Amino acid sequence: xxxxxxxxxxxxxxxxxxxxxxxxxxxxxxxxxxxxxxxxxxxxxxxxxxxxxxxxxxxxxxxxxxxxxxxxxxxxxxxxxxxxxxxxxxxxxxxxxxxxxxxxxxxxxxxxxxxxxxxxxxxxxxxxxxxxxxxxxxxxxxxxxxxxxxxxxxxxxxxxxxxxxxxxxxxxxxxxxxxxxxxxxxxxxxxxxxxxxxxxxxxxxxxxxxxxxxxxxxxxxxxxxxxxxxxxxxxxxxxxxxxxxxxxxxxxxxxxxxxxxxxxxxxxxxxxxxxxxxxxxxxxxxxxxxxxxxxxxxxxxxxxxxxxxxxxxxxxxxxxxxxxxxxxxxxx
Amino acid sequence: xxxxxxxxxxxxxxxxxxxxxxxxxxxxxxxxxxxxxxxxxxxxxxxxxxxxxxxxxxxxxxxxxxxxxxxxxxxxxxxxxxxxxxxxxxxxxxxxxxxxxxxxxxxxxxxxxxxxxxxxxxxxxxxxxxxxxxxxxxxxxxxxxxxxxxxxxxxxxxxxxxxxxxxxxxxxxxxxxxxxxxxxxxxxxxxxxxxxxxxxxxxxxxxxxxxxxxxxxxxxxxxxxxxxxxxxxxxxxxxxxxxxxxxxxxxxxxxxxxxxxxxxxxxxxxxxxxxxxxxxxxxxxxxxxxxxxxxxxxxxxxxxxxxxxxxxxxxxxxxxxxxxxxxxxxxx
Numbered sequence: 001x002x003x004x005x006x007x008x009x010x011x012x013x014x015x016x017x018x019x020x021x022x023x024x025x026x027x028x029x030x031x032x033x034x035x036x037x038x039x040x041x042x043x044x045x046x047x048x049x050x051x052x053x054x055x056x057x058x059x060x061x062x063x064x065x066x067x068x069x070x071x072x073x074x075x076x077x078x079x080x081x082x083x084x085x086x087x088x089x090x091x092x093x094x095x096x097x098x099x100x101x102x103x104x105x106x107x108x109x110x111x112x113x114x115x116x117x118x119x120x121x122x123x124x125x126x127x128x129x130x131x132x133x134x135x136x137x138x139x140x141x142x143x144x145x146x147x148x149x150x151x152x153x154x155x156x157x158x159x160x161x162x163x164x165x166x167x168x169x170x171x172x173x174x175x176x177x178x179x180x181x182x183x184x185x186x187x188x189x190x191x192x193x194x195x196x197x198x199x200x201x202x203x204x205x206x207x208x209x210x211x212x213x214x215x216x217x218x219x220x221x222x223x224x225x226x227x228x229x230x231x232x233x234x235x236x237x238x239x240x241x242x243x244x245x246x247x248x249x250x251x252x253x254x255x256x257x258x259x260x261x262x263x264x265x266x267x268x269x270x271x272x273x274x275x276x277x278x279x280x281x282x283x284x285x286x287x288x289x290x291x292x293x294x295x296x297x298x299x300x301x302x303x304x305x306x307x308x309x310x311x312x313x314x315x316x317x318x319x320x321x322x323x324x325x326x327x328x329x330x331x332x
Numbered sequence: 333x334x335x336x337x338x339x340x341x342x343x344x345x346x347x348x349x350x351x352x353x354x355x356x357x358x359x360x361x362x363x364x365x366x367x368x369x370x371x372x373x374x375x376x377x378x379x380x381x382x383x384x385x386x387x388x389x390x391x392x393x394x395x396x397x398x399x400x401x402x403x404x405x406x407x408x409x410x411x412x413x414x415x416x417x418x419x420x421x422x423x424x425x426x427x428x429x430x431x432x433x434x435x436x437x438x439x440x441x442x443x444x445x446x447x448x449x450x451x452x453x454x455x456x457x458x459x460x461x462x463x464x465x466x467x468x469x470x471x472x473x474x475x476x477x478x479x480x481x482x483x484x485x486x487x488x489x490x491x492x493x494x495x496x497x498x499x500x501x502x503x504x505x506x507x508x509x510x511x512x513x514x515x516x517x518x519x520x521x522x523x524x525x526x527x528x529x530x531x532x533x534x535x536x537x538x539x540x541x542x543x544x545x546x547x548x549x550x551x552x553x554x555x556x557x558x559x560x561x562x563x564x565x566x567x568x569x570x571x572x573x574x575x576x577x578x579x580x581x582x583x584x585x586x587x588x589x590x591x592x593x594x595x596x597x598x599x600x601x602x603x604x605x606x607x608x609x610x611x612x613x614x615x616x617x618x619x620x621x622x623x624x625x626x627x628x629x630x631x632x633x634x635x636x637x638x639x640x641x642x643x644x645x646x647x648x649x650x651x652x653x654x655x656x657x658x659x660x661x662x663x664x
Contacts, residue, residue, distance in 0.1 A: 002406040003430050005456045046648055074334040075516055083415040084642035085435050089519060093640075093653040098335050098516035100443055101640075101655075103417050103435040111432055115447065122454035124337050142644075184407055184430035187421060308425075308433075310416035312474075316378055321425040323433075 004183040004216035005114065007121040009332045011179045012172035016285035017062035019054050021136065021162025024274075024282065027263045032286040033163075034061060040137060040162050047137035048082060051164075055080070055091035055133040058164035062129060066168050073097050074125035077116050079108040080133045081160075081277045083142060083310075087133045097129070106202075106231050107185060107306030108132045109165075109281040110325030114182035116169045117327075126171060133164040134276030143195060143311055156197040158233045158259060159270035163278040165285035177292045181328045183213035187308065189321040195314045198275050199236020199259075202305040205322035206232065207243050210303060213326040214249075221249055225297045228288065230280035230304035230324065231259035233272030258283035258304075280304040292331055299330045336515040336548035337446065339453040341664045343511045344504035348617035349394035351386050353468065353494025356606075356614065359595045364618040365495075366393060372469060372494050379469035380414060383496075387412070387423035387465040390496035394461060398500050405429050406457035409448050411440040412465045413492075413609050415474060415642075419465045429461070438534075438563050439517060439638030440464045441497075441613040442657030446514035448501045449659075458503060465496040466608030475527060475643060488529040490565045490591060491602035495610040497617035509624045513660040515545035519640065521653040527646045530607050531568020531591075534637040537654035538564065539575050542635060545658040546581075553581055557629045560620065562612035562636035562656065563591035565604030590615035612636040624663055631662045 018034045025036030037054070044050040055078075063070065076095070079102035080087030092099045104111045112130035119125040137147055139160040145151040169179070188205040206229045214220060221227060232240055237257040244251045258280040259273035284302055291297040305324040313320070350366045357368030369386070376382040387410075395402065408427070411434035412419035424431045436443045444462035451457040469479055471492040477483040501511070520537040538561045546552060553559060564572055569589040576583045590612040591605035616634055623629040637656040645652070 001403050001430070002457050048644055048648065071333050079435065082642065083644060084437065084640065086640065086642045086645050089640035089653055089655075090645070090650070092519040093521040096518060098333070098518055099436075099655065100447070100516065101434065101436045101440075102432075103411065104431075104433045105416065108433075115432070118450065118454065118456060122450065122456070124450060124454070125334050184432065186428060186430055187424040189425040308416065308418065308421035310414065310418045312380055312415060313418050313422070316380065318422070321421055323421075323431065 003212050004181055005118060006181045007117050007179055009178055010171050010173055011117040011120045012170055012176040013167045013289065014170050014172060015062060015066040015168040016289045017058050017065055017166045018282055018286040019058045019164045020282060024161055024163055024262060027268060029262060029287045032290055047135055051087045051133055051135040051138050052090040054164040055087050056094050058166050059129060059131060062166040062168055070096050073127045073129055075100060076129045076131060077102060077112040078131040079103045081139050104323050105306030105308055106275060106277045106279060107304040107323050107325050108277050110304035110327055113179060113327045114184060114325055117179040117182060120169050120171050128169045129166050131166040132277040132281045134160055134278040136160045136162045139276060153271055154196040156235055157271040158198055158273055158275035160276035161262060161274045161279040161282055163282045165278055165281035167285055177289060178330055178332050179327060180330045181217060183209055183216060183326040185209045185323040185325045187321045187323050189319055191319050193319045195309055198307050199232045199272055200239055201307045201320045202322040203232055203236045203240040203243060206240055206303055206305050206324040209324040209326045211247055221251060224254060224299050224301045226300040227251060227255045228300060228302055229257045231275040232257045232305060233259040235272045292329065295331065302327045302329055335544050336513055337450060338513045339449050339511055341510055342503050342505060343449045343452045344502055344508040345499045346502050346504060347394060347398040347500040348621045349390050349397055349498045350614055350618040351390045351496045352614060356493055356495055356594060359600060361594060361619045364622055379467055383419045383465055383467040383470050384422040386496040387419050388426050390498050391461060391463060394498040394500055402428050405459045405461055407432060408461045408463060409434060409444040410463040411435045413471050436655050437638030437640055438607060438609045438611060439636040439655050439657050440609050442636035442659050445511060445659045446516060446657055449511040449514060452501050452503055460501045461498050463498040464609040464613045466492055466610040468492045468494045471608055485603055486528040488567055489603040490530055490605055490607035491595065492608035493594060493606045493611040493614055495614045497610055497613040499617055509621060510662055510664050511659060512662045512664065513549060515541055515548060515658040517541045517655040517657045519653045519655050521651055523651050525651045527641055530639045531564045531604055532571055533639045533652045534654040535564055535568045535572040535575060538572055538635055538637050538656040541656040541658045543579055553583060556586060556631050556633045558632040559583060559587045560632060560634055561589045563607040564589045564637060565591040567604045627663065634659045634661055
C-alpha cells in the first residue's frame with residue numbers, strides 16, 4: 001500500500017488568491033487576505049448564492065493575479081461543504097475550465113493539493129487550480145440549525161470560516177514554494193457522535209496521517225518548521241497533542257492549527273476556533289504561503305482535517321468518521 | 333488547456349465487482365450481476381445504512397474475486413449521491429485503505445476511472461479501486477420526495493439505480509481491457525430547472541465532452557464499437573442525438589445509454605430509464621466489462637453523465653448544471 005506520494009522539486013505553488021468574510025477580516029490574519037467582504041451576503045438572494053459568488057470571484061482573482069486566461073488552466077480541483085458541492089458546481093458553470101469535483105469535508109483542500117501536484121509532476125497538466133470554499137451561515141443551517149433559530153452554541157463548537165481560497169500549481173525548476181510530498185488519509189472513526197465537537201472527531205484522523213507521513217518519509221516531527229492541522233481548534237489540538245505523545249510523537253512548539261490561527265479566541269466569540277473547508281485553505285493561501293515565500297517558514301506539513309458527517313447521519317444517531325491528508329510544502 | 337489525458341496500453345481493468353438491487357436484478361442485465369439483493373434494505377435500520385452496506389460488501393467482493401487483501405490496495409477513489417457522500421465515507425471507515433472522496437453526481441464513476449488510471453500510468457500507485465453506489469429510496473427522498481408520500485412520478489422522470497460497483501485498476505502489459513484515454517468534463521448549464529428531467533439536463537454536457545474527446549484524439553464517432561452515455565434515458569438520449577447532428581456528429585447504431593440498457597422500459601415502469609451514480613457503473617462493471625473481456629466489444633467510449641443539483645438549489649429555483657467525463661476503454 002502506498003499512502004505517501006513523492007514529487008521532485010518541480011511542483012510549485014506560483015500564486016494564491018483569498019477572499020475572507022467580515023469576521024475573518026477582523027481576525028489576526030486580516031492583513032494577509034487579498035479581499036475582505038463587507039458583509040456575508042454580498043448582494044445575493046441567499047447565503048448559498050453568496051458562497052457560489054465568493055468561489056467564482058476567488059478563481060477570477062487568481063487568474064488576474066497570475067495574468068492568466070481561463071484557457072491557460074487545465075483543470076480546477078475543488079469542493080465545498082454544501083450538499084452536492086453546489087458552491088463549486090455552480091461557480092464552475094460560469095467558467096470554461098475542466099472540473100474535478102471533490103469531497104472530503106474540511107480536508108478537501110488537502111485532497112485537491114495532492115491530486116493537483118500529481119497532475120503537474122507527471123506532466124498530465126501544466127496549470128491546475130485547487131480551491132475550496134465555506135460559509136458560516138450555509139454550514140450552520142445545513143449541519144446543525146438555521147441561524148434564524150438563535151440556538152445557543154455549545155462550549156466545544158467551532159466557527160465555520162466564511163471565505164474562498166485558491167492555489168495555482170505549475171511546474172517550476174527554480175527555487176520556490178513547492179509541494180514535495182503528500183500522504184493520503186484513511187477514514188478513522190473514534191466513536192464521537194457530537195456534531196458540535198469537530199475537534200475530537202478529527203484529531204485521531206490527523207494523528208493517523210501524521211504518523212504515516214513521518215514513517216513513509218523517514219522524518220521525525222522536528223524536520224518541519226511547522227506542522228499545522230486543518231481545523232481541530234483549541235480543544236481538538238490539545239487532544240491531538242495528548243494522543244500524539246502516546247505514540248511517542250512530540251507536537252510541541254512547531255505545531256499549530258489553522259482553526260486557532262484564524263480567529264482571536266478572546267473577543268471573537270468563536271468557541272474552540274475556526275473550522276470549515278476554507279479554514280485551512282484561507283490560512284494557507286493568505287498567510288502560510290506568504291511566510292513561505294518570504295522565507296520566514298521553510299518546511300511545513302499542512303494537514304487539512306475533515307469530519308465526514310451529514311445531517312442525515314447525525315439524525316440517524318451515527319458516530320462521525322473523519323479523514324486527514326498531509327501535504328509537505330517546502331521552499332526548495 | 334488539456335482536457336484529454338492519454339495512457340499507453342498499460343492501465344488495465346483486471347477485475348470488477350457488482351451488486352444489484354432487486355428491481356435491477358429483474359432487468360435485461362440480470363445474468364451479468366455478481367450478486368442480486370433480495371430486498372433493498374438488507375436488514376439495515378435505514379436505506380442509507382443499506383446503501384453503505386452495499387458499498388462495503390461490493391469492495392470486499394472485489395477483493396475476494398481478485399484474491400487481494402486490503403493492504404494490497406493503494407487507494408479507493410469513490411463517491412455517491414448521498415449528501416456529503418456518506419455512502420462511501422461510512423463504508424471506508426470499515427476498511428484500512430486510503431481514500432479520495434469524489435463528487436460529480438452520476439458522473440463520479442467516470443471521474444474515478446480517469447483519476448485512477450492517472451495514478452496507475454504514472455506509477456504513483458499499483459492497485460486502485462474505483463467505486464460508486466446509489467439507492468432508489470435514498471436518492472428519491474433526498475432530491476425529490478420521500479417514497480412514503482406516494483408522489484406521482486412525472487413522464488420524464490428516471491429510476492435511480494440501486495446498486496454498487498467497483499473496478500480494480502492495475503498495470504499490465506499483456507492484452508486486456510485497458511483505459512486508454514480520458515476527457516475531463518466542463519460544467520454546462522442548458523437552463524433546465526426540472527429536477528425530474530435529468531436527461532435534458534445532462535445531454536448538452538455529454539455532447540460537449542464527446543465533441544472534445546473526438547477532437548482531442550483525432551477520431552470520429554465510427555472509431556468506437558460503442559459510445560455509451562451514463563444515464564440520459566430514452567428522452568435524453570434522443571435529445572443528445574438531435575444536438576449531436578447539429579454538430580455534424582452521427583450518434584447512430586453504435587450509440588446507446590446505460591439508463592436504457594439497465595431496465596426493460598416495458599413492464600418495469602421506470603419512466604425514461606435508469607439513472608444514479610451506480611447506473612453507468614453497474615452497466616459497465618457487470619455487462620460492458622464482460623463484453624470487452626470476451627471480445628464482443630473492442631473499443632468503447634464510456635461517458636458517465638451527472639446532474640449537479642441539490643435539494644437546496646432546486647428549492648431556490650436554480651437551473652441545473654451538468655457534467656460528463658469520457659473514458660476510452662479498449663481491448664489492447
